Amino acid sequence: MQFYMPFRLITGNNVVRSNGAALSAFGRRCLIVTGGSSAKTCGALDDVTAALSEQNIAYTVYDGIRQNPTMASCLAGGQIGADFCADFVVGVGGGSPLDAAKVIAVCIANPEAAEDALYRLEWANRPVPIVLVGTTAGTGSEVTSVAVITNSEGRKRSVRGNDLYAALSFGDPRYTATMPHAVTASTGVDALCHCAESFWSKPASDVSRALATEGIRLLVPALEQVASGITPDAQMRESLYSASILGGMAISVTGTCAPHTIGYLLSEQYGVPHGFACACFLTAFLRHSEAAAPEVASLFRAKTGMDIARIESLLQKLLPPYHFHLSDAELDALLPRWPLTVPNLAKTPGTCDSAVVKTFLRSVFAE
Numbered sequence: 001m002q003f004y005m006p007f008r009l010i011t012g013n014n015v016v017r018s019n020g021a022a023l024s025a026f027g028r029r030c031l032i033v034t035g036g037s038s039a040k041t042c043g044a045l046d047d048v049t050a051a052l053s054e055q056n057i058a059y060t061v062y063d064g065i066r067q068n069p070t071m072a073s074c075l076a077g078g079q080i081g082a083d084f085c086a087d088f089v090v091g092v093g094g095g096s097p098l099d100a101a102k103v104i105a106v107c108i109a110n111p112e113a114a115e116d117a118l119y120r121l122e123w124a125n126r127p128v129p130i131v132l133v134g135t136t137a138g139t140g141s142e143v144t145s146v147a148v149i150t151n152s153e154g155r156k157r158s159v160r161g162n163d164l165y166a167a168l169s170f171g172d173p174r175y176t177a178t179m180p181h182a183v184t185a186s187t188g189v190d191a192l193c194h195c196a197e198s199f200w201s202k203p204a205s206d207v208s209r210a211l212a213t214e215g216i217r218l219l220v221p222a223l224e225q226v227a228s229g230i231t232p233d234a235q236m237r238e239s240l241y242s243a244s245i246l247g248g249m250a251i252s253v254t255g256t257c258a259p260h261t262i263g264y265l266l267s268e269q270y271g272v273p274h275g276f277a278c279a280c281f282l283t284a285f286l287r288h289s290e291a292a293a294p295e296v297a298s299l300f301r302a303k304t305g306m307d308i309a310r311i312e313s314l315l316q317k318l319l320p321p322y323h324f325h326l327s328d329a330e331l332d333a334l335l336p337r338w339p340l341t342v343p344n345l346a347k348t349p350g351t352c353d354s355a356v357v358k359t360f361l362r363s364v365f366a367e
């Protein structure tokens with residue numbers, strides 16, 4: 001078993017304002033990285049700027065991060081941070097701004113870094129310290145060393161390395177209260193995918209499965225309420241946020257499996273939000289995994305108290321009614337995207353070759 005999680009995480013109500021002094025350890029100048037309006041709407045951005053001001057830390061805001069963040073937007077943010085002589089970054093938002101903040105921290109310390117070098121993890125200087133403030137319940141990016149960034153060819157690619165762990169992450173579930181229903185659902189099923197994929201992942205350990213199990217036990221009843229149209233109360237928001245953190249920790253140990261890498265296709269080419277995109281393939285992945293590793297299936301049922309049919313029924317209620325169509329020949333043409341060497345496929349139970357990938361695709365794409 002290997003376990004390495006070098007970060008400080010503080011969760012609870014009002015944690016940003018009540019722990020503002022912790023920011024002063026990272027320097028006197030800060031680049032805030034955020035997206036559109038949600039970080040402002042939920043109050044997180046105001047809390048961060050107030051905490052920085054109280055510590056007399058100068059800051060500037062880069063709000064150029066959008067869903068499925070591009071490497072170009074990270075390079076631009078890095079330039080702004082370097083010009084500002086930022087000592088550290090604070091990422092505020094959902095998965096996109098948090099992932100981008102990690103890469104921007106690298107770019108600030110390495111202003112000459114180019115796209116290819118960043119994906120190859122080739123940088124000379126350690127990134128400036130990273131502080132993350134999550135505002136959605138799903139990504140788990142607050143506690144992972146991964147950033148998923150879209151390259152100049154429009155493909156989502158991971159930048160992963162121990163340098164990308166945040167020095168400090170804040171989680172205040174109140175920030176998630178302003179999420180629209182569809183975002184609650186999509187980010188929630190992203191967390192469910194993280195927990196389920198991690199549980200079944202070949203490198204799973206007792207520790208990672210304990211994290212994933214608790215995540216699933218929190219998520220399924222909460223998401224069933226979301227699916228039935230109930231507006232989450234504070235307790236449910238806490239459950240969803242805790243599950244998101246547990247899922248992030250679980251995949252920090254194991255990585256994700258096939259649904260994540262195949263799900264990128266739906267985000268890249270059809271604009272499907274990340275969580276829904278991965279969840280489209282989750283049932284087929286679980287059915288395949290159950291057959292390939294029956295001993296893990298028994299463990300999954302025993303530990304989580306869930307069976308695959310319950311998860312499938314939950315997903316049917318939460319996912320929008322997508323209709324994707326590709327012919328058999330068009331699916332075959334896609335398969336070279338996923339060679340067996342893709343880590344997510346190598347970690348999937350059994351052998352996840354082209355024939356298996358095609359069954360996953362066929363579960364989503366009609367003729």
Ligand SMILES: [Fe+2]
Nearest residue numbers: 139190274278
């Ligand atoms: Fe994800």
